[in-house]
Amino acid sequence: MALDPGEYDISELGPAIQDVEDVDELEDILEAEKAGENRVGAKQLVESRIEKFREDGEDGGDGDFDPTEMSPADIANALQDVDSVDRLKEIRDMEEAAGSRDNVLRLIDKRVDSIQGSDEETVVDRAPPEERHPDLDHPTADKQYVEDLEDGTYRDMWVYCETTDGELLDVSREMLGKARRLMDGYNDEYGRDERVVAVLLGDGVADLTDEVVELGADVVVYQDDPELARFRHKPYTELFAGMARAGGALGRQSRPRNDEAGETGLALDEEPDAGDSSWRDYDEPRYVLFPATDDGRDLSALVQGELDSGLASDCSGLYIEDTVISNPAKTGREGDKREFEAVLHMKRPDFSGFEYSTILCLDNPTREFHPQGASVIPGSFEAPDPDPAREGEAYEYDFALPEDWFRVDVTEHDELDSGVDLTGHDVVVGLGRGIGDDPTAGMELGLELADAFEDAALGITRGIVTSSYDFEGHVEQYAREERQIGETGQVVEPKLYVAAGISGAIQHKVGVDEADTIVAVNTDPDADIRDFSDYYVEGDLFEVLPALVDALESGELDEAALATGGGDDD
Amino acid sequence: MRTVTLTKGVPDFREGQVSFDEDGHLERGDTPTVMNPNDEPALRASLQAKVRNGGTASVMSMGPPGYGDVLREAMESVYADDLYLLSDREMAAADTWATAITVATGIQNMDEEPDLVFAGFKTADGETGHTGPQTAWCLDWPLVTHVVALDVDTEAGTLRAKRLVEGDADEIETVEAPLPAFVVTDPEFEPSYRRAEHRLTHKDLREETRQRAGEHEDHMTVWDHSDLNLDPDFIGLDGSPTIVSGVDPIPKAPAERDATMVDPSDPEEMAGVVDEMSRFAGGD
Numbered sequence: 092m093a094l095d096p097g098e099y100d101i102s103e104l105g106p107a108i109q110d111v112e113d114v115d116e117l118e119d120i121l122e123a124e125k126a127g128e129n130r131v132g133a134k135q136l137v138e139s140r141i142e143k144f145r146e147d148g149e150d151g152g153d154g155d156f157d158p159t160e161m162s163p164a165d166i167a168n169a170l171q172d173v174d175s176v177d178r179l180k181e182i183r184d185m186e187e188a189a190g191s192r193d194n195v196l197r198l199i200d201k202r203v204d205s206i207q208g209s210d211e212e213t214v215v216d217r218a219p220p221e222e223r224h225p226d227l228d229h230p231t232a233d234k235q236y237v238e239d240l241e242d243g244t245y246r247d248m249w250v251y252c253e254t255t256d257g258e259l260l261d262v263s264r265e266m267l268g269k270a271r272r273l274m275d276g277y278n279d280e281y282g283r284d285e286r287v288v289a290v291l292l293g294d295g296v297a298d299l300t301d302e303v304v305e306l307g308a309d310v311v312v313y314q315d316d317p318e319l320a321r322f323r324h325k326p327y328t329e330l331f332a333g334m335a336r337a338g339g340a341l342g343r344q345s346r347p348r349n350d351e352a353g354e355t356g357l358a359l360d361e362e363p364d365a366g367d368s369s370w371r372d373y374d375e376p377r378y379v380l381f382p383a384t385d386d387g388r389d390l391s392a393l394v395q396g397e398l399d400s401g402l403a404s405d406c407s408g409l410y411i412e413d414t415v416i417s418n419p420a421k422t423g424r425e426g427d428k429r430e431f432e433a434v435l436h437m438k439r440p441d442f443s444g445f446e447y448s449t450i451l452c453l454d455n456p457t458r459e460f461h462p463q464g465a466s467v468i469p470g471s472f473e474a475p476d477p478d479p480a481r482e483g484e485a486y487e488y489d490f491a492l493p494e495d496w497f498r499v500d501v502t503e504h505d506e507l508d509s510g511v512d513l514t515g516h517d518v519v520v521g522l523g524r525g526i527g528d529d530p531t532a533g534m535e536l537g538l539e540l541a542d543a544f545e546d547a548a549l550g551i552t553r554g555i556v557t558s559s560y561d562f563e564g565h566v567e568q569y570a571r572e573e574r575q576i577g578e579t580g581q582v583v584e585p586k587l588y589v590a591a592g593i594s595g596a597i598q599h600k601v602g603v604d605e606a607d608t609i610v611a612v613n614t615d616p617d618a619d620i621r622d623f624s625d626y627y628v629e630g631d632l633f634e635v636l637p638a639l640v641d642a643l644e645s646g647e648l649d650e651a652a653l654a655t656g657g658g659d660d661d
Numbered sequence: 662m663r664t665v666t667l668t669k670g671v672p673d674f675r676e677g678q679v680s681f682d683e684d685g686h687l688e689r690g691d692t693p694t695v696m697n698p699n700d701e702p703a704l705r706a707s708l709q710a711k712v713r714n715g716g717t718a719s720v721m722s723m724g725p726p727g728y729g730d731v732l733r734e735a736m737e738s739v740y741a742d743d744l745y746l747l748s749d750r751e752m753a754a755a756d757t758w759a760t761a762i763t764v765a766t767g768i769q770n771m772d773e774e775p776d777l778v779f780a781g782f783k784t785a786d787g788e789t790g791h792t793g794p795q796t797a798w799c800l801d802w803p804l805v806t807h808v809v810a811l812d813v814d815t816e817a818g819t820l821r822a823k824r825l826v827e828g829d830a831d832e833i834e835t836v837e838a839p840l841p842a843f844v845v846t847d848p849e850f851e852p853s854y855r856r857a858e859h860r861l862t863h864k865d866l867r868e869e870t871r872q873r874a875g876e877h878e879d880h881m882t883v884w885d886h887s888d889l890n891l892d893p894d895f896i897g898l899d900g901s902p903t904i905v906s907g908v909d910p911i912p913k914a915p916a917e918r919d920a921t922m923v924d925p926s927d928p929e930e931m932a933g934v935v936d937e938m939s940r941f942a943g944g945d
Binding site: 105106163164228231232234235236237256321322324325384388389392393395397399401402404416418436441446447448449450452455457458460498499502503505506510543544547557571572586589610616622627628629638639642643648 | 673695698756757758761762765766789790791794795798799801803804805806807821825826827828830831832833834835836837838839842848849886887890891892893894895896898899900901902903904905906907908909910917918919920921922923924925926928931932933934935937938939940941942943
């Protein structure tokens, strides 16, 4: 279903359509805008995005855009199509008249320089480290964890499909669906034929290969072994990296050494006994996705370390597009620009829910950082319906599992009383940073209110989890992450949600959207949460909650208390 | 026994401390630096090791020279014997992988190899949780994450840890590993001091450290990239695979519900809310 542009201010529309890659859907949005408010800026935003994803799109490089409505990153991309210095000056004037953002002006100036300056591409010619840093004896490049892959070949998107008790996690399905859509778009855009490769590790995972293909994988690689029944850092990392890495002449010299004796890590086609590697002819994957679960996050960090590359964790948005970068760490020289093709843009909620950051994993002039990796927050993408007609290939591997990989020995495991489950209650009371004036008293009030209902649970926002509030001992247990509601916590669907002192960041909204009725209590009449509340009590939770508790317990409202409590202090 | 605890300074995210520019971007420069609150469990684990197993405790951080205060705070909380600050402009703006390479080299550069390195689960600013595991990978040490309880047997040279494992039903896993090992603590880590002598040691150490923390700079070693023989291409921004290409304020959600405004001092309006709620009333 296409979003309704009329519900967004222009500044919000850009981020909102950032994940929409389907041209038809974008056309629908554009039509809706034309039929509705018909704003020039909004139409341009959508049109520029259509341009980006339309196959064989007619070259729209006339620079007909308004920089004041665009993010610096979009401007950097758009500027690449503008070859007229006069037009660039017009764009610069527009920016100066409006926001006059320093970084945008610099981008435009650089574009002007590059057109007016010499036509020759600046070749990055960096002196060897020995010359630039004669004071060091340069051991870093020889470290066991640094890879020396030059002009490597990178293809395909690999997806680590985590399982539990012999079944795929939902997030594994969601990632396969997203990977399928991303690679279909990528293959269309670049006229290539790259695949989605699913990785399964564990005990009994052989039974899952068909399902993984039905959900979007072209190739499944797996190792099924009772020794892998429980997630273990070392063997899982070695196996994933071994599957992801080619051997051969190129691979051998570049691979990190795993120990001081210089023994290298595993590589698929160097161990023919372990299985067939003929289906691939590249050094390492282009992209990899992991679930942002506890195990998935650990594995993502270790695999990317072993492959000497980078990753963004806890992403909720992913898209592939070309990008132009002027960061000197990536270009090799201050003032240069470098174009990167088909970069995985990884968006993650950052800074305790205040911002989205877009992270890119890019080669440096002297080091290649592939695969580009991300871990994905469960629930961020829709799981596809399985398509029984889809076909794919499955390859089983049987790498030897050296004892040394099991240095960390699991001696016992016991099920835990399942933490705190906020789902399945009639009522959930949520507390946010509005309790900050007296966190302990605020928490007590939230608990009292929850107690006044027959079946209620107490939840908190991410803001409280990451706060440094000093709770007194008896309520401290309620401030833990296990009670967090939202995108990175639990998603609740109660009949009644009471949001006390919660401003309503989008990441919290995601966790309560499905509640039948939402009652907010907040001193700020314009807090974001008002837009998704059914009742909005504009008042101080320290006064309103006691009144509600009283009313629920006695069955009637104490009008006198309200009248004095809610009015001006006097 | 020798332990090293890794810690980091992060912006203070408490209400009122965070400042934004007019585009809604976080202004880091104007936000004060405090010790990463998620490192506290790691510091508690290190303290437990020092009290129960003796030996020396070190704290290591990478950051600007101003991190001295963060380290002093850490010194007080683990009764640390010495502090290490990896500080250099070449190290600035590192992502987790470049940080891991730097910190692992710092650990390898110590006079005596530590038996245990502790790290917290995540930092409050980046929240990736990658630096700890990646540092362990560089060292090629056994790694145990999400640790909630720890016992060290110095004679046998092993550790025994309980760790949280999420799943359909969450589990507690008991693991054993040889030292040296790398421990990432869970926010729920609880130290235990079962014997009276532990509690007494605790008290003595507190006195002793209070004095040391006052002159913490005398106990601090600062290393730059040439001290560590680290090539600038492998550390800091230049050595980082990832960059942040853009930051957007999280967009305001479109209005989906039409809120009825309620003035809490108006009994009639409040009665509407109470009606809505009283269907579910009936607790104790």
